[in-house]
Amino acid sequence: MAVDLKTKEHIRGIRKAGRIVAACHKALSKRIAPGVTTQEIDRFVERFMLDRGATPAQKGYKGYPFATCASVNEVVCHGFPDSVPLETGDIVTIDMVADLDGWKADSAWTYAIGQTTSATDKLLLAAEQALLGGIKQAVPGNRLGDIGYAVQSRAERAGFQVVTAFVGHGIGRNMHEYPEVMHRGIPGQGTLLEEGMVITIEPIITAGRPEIFIAQDGWTARTIDNGWAAQFEHTIAITKDGPVILTRWD
Template structure:
């Protein structure tokens, strides 16, 4: 069932979103070659707890960490580990904060030191695809418009959308209705309404969009070993248009 949020509800989600955004900004200042994703995971959990939030991913369907940490060819849901990151790596940190029962979700891909031109292009294209989708998230538009905008930008930049993973509604639960695909046809799909809160979170890859799940049951990797990037915001649909609730200050 699709739940429309009141202005007070959206304020609650925004409060969680500000903590997520502040945490991503803090990660940007500390993630570097030699740091491990396990260290980042511990930092995120402490950062949230110190600010009155809890990491909502930890324990969700048995997931054991506060973050997902996806390096290079890992598409999403990677387990934080003790392997030091290397110069040239790209790593996506995905997190959900819960404040007073309201949740906000954002993923960000970070470059470690000097990366290749190809990796830089992939990251830039993914961010552009995300923002293109957000710009179509107005009341009265449809989710097919959002997905079409994301996919069109990705293809224009020379990349594929990984279609196995989608965005979603969010609020009291991490995953709520509706499903937000990052592909689609204009004028199709669920109509966007004032009060909806969704995540838009495209994953782009430099190769094929085929993925497989590793033995841990969570980590998704590209089958061809191509690198991927992801950027995600939690977005409220308002009468004035889309409002990003996880925007960095």
């Protein structure tokens, strides 16, 4: 399957969508607190996007009913927003995709709720560092295996495991495009990275075993041993000058 390489104009379109996603995450970082529900977060995200001329691309995708995925504690991804208040010590991953003028940008972020433990802090740091390690490898001439190896090795050095059931992907006019971006790999192997590729890197890191199961709703993915999981994701453009984060907000 051929990679859909983007022009500079295409990347500008994705960047505009990415700025909305980034601004929304930044706004959420000031609103998420003990007592807030993920339903409230979901409504906030949808209104935030609509007010800026974008739409939440996840809503309606293959029947998914919400604007966000909201994954609490042992939920690794695709969690349904609900009316249960978040509690001090929880972590929640909010994953969102904005569609602006047909271009899409995707980013997930794990938020700590109130005071956390040192073990939770270590998990969050390892997950973010794994993402950053993968991004550094997103340069022309490298291969997807270089990204996967960087993610996996950073996570494992910190004492954590990568959940391999879920992958990153190309993105542009469609939310999921070729290629799949694995979060483990062998350096020098896999699809060649080229200028003009736009991909997501979105490792999920767990403190326990990496195996997961899907709940009865057909979407919610949980760790099999109830180990907590954290995920950080950016949409990345591969350019001759190196990786450009199109959803950067921090």
